[in-house]
Amino acid sequence: MATIHLKKGLNLPLAGRLVDESVSMAASCSCYAVVPDDFQGIVPRMDKREGDAVHAGDVLYHDKTHDAIKVVSPVSGVLKEVRRGERRKIEAIVIESDGTGAAIEHNVKRDVRELLLESGLWVMLRQRPYDVVPSPEVEPRDIFVTAFDSAPLAPNLLQVVGEKRQYLAAGVKALQTLTAGKVYVGFKDGEEFDIEGAEVNSFKGPHPAGNVGVQLANVKPVNKGEVVWTLDIVTLARIGELMTTGKVPFDTLVAVTGERVKQPHYVHAIMGCTVEALLKDNLCDGDNRIISGNALSGVKVPLDGFLRAPYRHLTVIPEVSCPDEFMGWAALSPKRFSIYRTFTSWLTGSKDIKMDARIKGGERAIVRLDEYDDMLPMDIYAEFLIKAIITRNIDKMEQLGIYEVAPEDFALAEYADTSKLELQRIVREGLDFLRGELS
Amino acid sequence: MNKIKPQFLPGGKLSKLHSFYEGMETFLFTPNDTSRSGAHIHDGNDLKRTMIMVLVALAPAMLFGMYNIGLQHYMAIGQTASTSWLTMWTFGLLAILPMIVVSYAVGLGIEFISAQIHGKEIQEGFLVTGMLIPLIVPINTPLWMVAVATAFAVIFAKEVFGGTGMNIFNVALITRAFLLGAGTIINGFSGATPLGQVSTHVGDTMTLHNVVGDPISTWDAFMGFIPGSPGEVSTLAILIGAAILLITGIASWRVMGSVFVGGLAMGALVHALPSATYPASLLNPIDQICYGGFAFAAVFMATDPVTGARTHIGQYIYGFLIGVIAILIRVYNNGYPEGAMLAVLLMNVFAPLIDYCVVQANINRRMRRARANK
Numbered sequence: 001m002a003t004i005h006l007k008k009g010l011n012l013p014l015a016g017r018l019v020d021e022s023v024s025m026a027a028s029c030s031c032y033a034v035v036p037d038d039f040q041g042i043v044p045r046m047d048k049r050e051g052d053a054v055h056a057g058d059v060l061y062h063d064k065t066h067d068a069i070k071v072v073s074p075v076s077g078v079l080k081e082v083r084r085g086e087r088r089k090i091e092a093i094v095i096e097s098d099g100t101g102a103a104i105e106h107n108v109k110r111d112v113r114e115l116l117l118e119s120g121l122w123v124m125l126r127q128r129p130y131d132v133v134p135s136p137e138v139e140p141r142d143i144f145v146t147a148f149d150s151a152p153l154a155p156n157l158l159q160v161v162g163e164k165r166q167y168l169a170a171g172v173k174a175l176q177t178l179t180a181g182k183v184y185v186g187f188k189d190g191e192e193f194d195i196e197g198a199e200v201n202s203f204k205g206p207h208p209a210g211n212v213g214v215q216l217a218n219v220k221p222v223n224k225g226e227v228v229w230t231l232d233i234v235t236l237a238r239i240g241e242l243m244t245t246g247k248v249p250f251d252t253l254v255a256v257t258g259e260r261v262k263q264p265h266y267v268h269a270i271m272g273c274t275v276e277a278l279l280k281d282n283l284c285d286g287d288n289r290i291i292s293g294n295a296l297s298g299v300k301v302p303l304d305g306f307l308r309a310p311y312r313h314l315t316v317i318p319e320v321s322c323p324d325e326f327m328g329w330a331a332l333s334p335k336r337f338s339i340y341r342t343f344t345s346w347l348t349g350s351k352d353i354k355m356d357a358r359i360k361g362g363e364r365a366i367v368r369l370d371e372y373d374d375m376l377p378m379d380i381y382a383e384f385l386i387k388a389i390i391t392r393n394i395d396k397m398e399q400l401g402i403y404e405v406a407p408e409d410f411a412l413a414e415y416a417d418t419s420k421l422e423l424q425r426i427v428r429e430g431l432d433f434l435r436g437e438l439s
Numbered sequence: 440m441n442k443i444k445p446q447f448l449p450g451g452k453l454s455k456l457h458s459f460y461e462g463m464e465t466f467l468f469t470p471n472d473t474s475r476s477g478a479h480i481h482d483g484n485d486l487k488r489t490m491i492m493v494l495v496a497l498a499p500a501m502l503f504g505m506y507n508i509g510l511q512h513y514m515a516i517g518q519t520a521s522t523s524w525l526t527m528w529t530f531g532l533l534a535i536l537p538m539i540v541v542s543y544a545v546g547l548g549i550e551f552i553s554a555q556i557h558g559k560e561i562q563e564g565f566l567v568t569g570m571l572i573p574l575i576v577p578i579n580t581p582l583w584m585v586a587v588a589t590a591f592a593v594i595f596a597k598e599v600f601g602g603t604g605m606n607i608f609n610v611a612l613i614t615r616a617f618l619l620g621a622g623t624i625i626n627g628f629s630g631a632t633p634l635g636q637v638s639t640h641v642g643d644t645m646t647l648h649n650v651v652g653d654p655i656s657t658w659d660a661f662m663g664f665i666p667g668s669p670g671e672v673s674t675l676a677i678l679i680g681a682a683i684l685l686i687t688g689i690a691s692w693r694v695m696g697s698v699f700v701g702g703l704a705m706g707a708l709v710h711a712l713p714s715a716t717y718p719a720s721l722l723n724p725i726d727q728i729c730y731g732g733f734a735f736a737a738v739f740m741a742t743d744p745v746t747g748a749r750t751h752i753g754q755y756i757y758g759f760l761i762g763v764i765a766i767l768i769r770v771y772n773n774g775y776p777e778g779a780m781l782a783v784l785l786m787n788v789f790a791p792l793i794d795y796c797v798v799q800a801n802i803n804r805r806m807r808r809a810r811a812n813k
Contacts, residue, residue, distance in 0.1 A: 014480075152480075223809035295479045317479065325469035329487040338483040341687045342492045345483070357473040361485025362465060362560050365604025368489060369691050369744045370751075379805075383749060384798050399802040407477075414478040418486055419604075424477035 041132025574670025701762020
């Protein structure tokens with residue numbers, strides 16, 4: 001076991017963090033949804049129609065190019081609606097629960113690959129390059145598992161795993177059959193424990209140390225032509241449970257956090273439940289932004305929307321806390337938080353900082369030095385890579401290491417960016433462009 | 440502001456002035472725009488604030504420069520003892536104010552027009568440039584020359600490259616280089632500055648004089664009681680600005696530090712090999728830093744992130760070479776007694792090349808790793 005020290009990055013102490021480990025049950029909720037956008041790289045082809053009855057674990061749709069990749073329903077009930085957007089793109093598949101919890105049981109003696117594909121757990125995996133759901137034909141060089149989430153207000157993943165910890169070894173054993181390389185598990189320094197068959201590392205340092213891409217870049221980076229799979233420890237436990245019991249656990253612990261949450265705590269819920277069920281009687285009034293995931297790389301969802309993958313975190317912050325701030329650029333108030341010492345907030349020290357969703361500035365050319373590099377603990381010249389992506393220069397993108405990154409790795413740089421560029425969108429578009437060009 | 444907004448939106452009466460309206464609105468109020476994609480929270484810092492902080496850092500040099508203009512004037516007419524510092528400062532203020540006004544009016548005017556033509560937001564880059572220009576040109580430069588030089592620099596050194604953040608050369612330095620090329624400046628003061636005296640000096644020992652012929656010491660030069668361009672005279676005031684830039688993290692300590700290291704190293708080298716042919720070699724390294732525009736160039740010009748090197752290793756090389764070349768030009772080129780500003784311009788050209796080499800090393804490392812794993 002090795003301990004890896006990461007210096008770059010930043011922990012943002014946002015207000016509304018979890019204070020204890022108390023868990024409550026989610027309010028009852030009749031509708032659940034699967035959102036195809038959560039599973040990048042898959043073009044959905046529906047297997048079920050509106051009105052069809054489904055069990056938990058029944059296949060809802062499969063991938064257009066790889067029939068074997070399947071996405072399943074988290075609950076049993078009736079497929080109520082296939083919500084479509086522009087050009088008939090499927091935005092959400094809504095299932096009305098019948099409350100019986102009838103679930104599909106799998107034969108655990110089958111081949112691991114088939115079992116993962118059939119059970120729907122396959123789509124919880126990601127591959128580098130491109131940060132998409134892995135293709136079943138390609139054998140990965142190694143598999144990387146992250147055991148902590150370092151993002152602002154994030155849940156403790158070991159708490160989310162909870163008693164399912166017993167299944168971790170079975171999960172590792174299953175994954176080992178899929179690669180000739182190793183299964184690496186990256187723990188937060190001080191939380192590590194041995195898992196049979198896995199290569200354990202611990203990471204010391206601020207966010208994004210918990211990003212699996214950062215861990216992988218500091219252990220054994222991806223090279224051109226190689227494929228590495230990534231997942232989190234919660235998914236690893238689910239895989240282990242499937243291998244042991246034949247059932248996929250669709251329940252999850254969700255950390256409900258943020259400045260606009262009255263009592264931040266964990267909520268026990270089913271994947272894809274409504275946001276309302278998680279926030280019942282716990283939401284402050286006002287113009288709120290509800291984010292499924294963390295404040296840096298999560299997805300904005302409406303109050304009547306659904307919890308999105310990876311189904312473990314919800315953050316609520318104010319949309320605009322201080323409208324029409326007069327000459328904000330001249331502010332001397334320490335309340336205007338900045339990680340740079342151009343504002344006075346560094347003098348007062350910061351705990352429980354309150355941030356709204358404003359961009360607080362106009363989009364500009366990249367001017368300030370080192371902003372991206374200081375937020376990305378990888379051997380990559382982030383600014384040059386971003387420029388290569390913007391100019392769609394394939395050779396330069398490859399040379400500068402685009403295969404090693406995912407949009408979430410740039411989330412912190414996007415927060416810190418003085419020029420206010422949408423870095424995660426730029427990286428996502430670059431990855432999609434490259435994937436389209438090279439396949 | 441919201442009441443008059445519709446007139447500036449597409450279709451409104453004044454829609455052609457949209458970017459002007461937007462510039463004013465974002466100046467007065469922090470925009471309420473919230474993030475649409477990606478990160479939901481953003482840092483409070485933006486380019487406006489960054490540029491304002493550079494102006495704050497320039498303030499000590501500017502305020503002292505004003506005082507010194509008055510001081511030099513009253514010294515020249517022999518009334519120093521009977522004049523209060525406030526009178527001197529006011530004299531300087533009134534002398535430099537027209538230049539500041541002209542510089543901003545011309546530069547911002549061009550930026551506004553350019554933003555209007557391209558339908559873009561007005562950017563903040565000129566806020567700093569507009570203040571740098573009056574600080575690095577001689578106080579007695581005719582205003583029309585300042586106007587022409589500023590216009591030339593903003594159009595040909597900045598807007599043709601795409602505006603703020605896209606320029607290859609430091610815009611303020613191009614203004615000065617334009618005036619230098621036009622033959623109006625010799626070394627930042629069209630009278631006998633210390634470095635002007637140095638370049639025409641004959642003999643093995645060196646004593647420099649102020650406007651009335653008294654000898655001046657290194658201490659005078661450090662404090663700034665010497666003739667020169669308004670912003671450049673006081674090394675102390677510049678160092679206060681440097682502290683502000685470094686504490687706020689706006690300027691790169693790597694660049695700033697290496698310019699001084701490069702200057703001191705080269706200064707020591709030339710001082711170790713003194714020669715009457717090159718009188719500037721008689722100055723010791725500390726004098727080299729305190730006289731002329733060296734400190735100002737190191738703190739405010741070399742650290743311009745847009746035109747400098749952007750990789751860490753690149754920043755060391757870039758800064759060090761600026762320091763070395765500044766002293767090299769100053770000492771061994773008798774045609775130009777001041778080399779710091781030219782050195783920055785020269786290294787502006789090489790900054791992308793330095794970065795290219797540094798980034799290429801990273802690329803090669805990645806390629807080797809890929810090959811080794813095959």
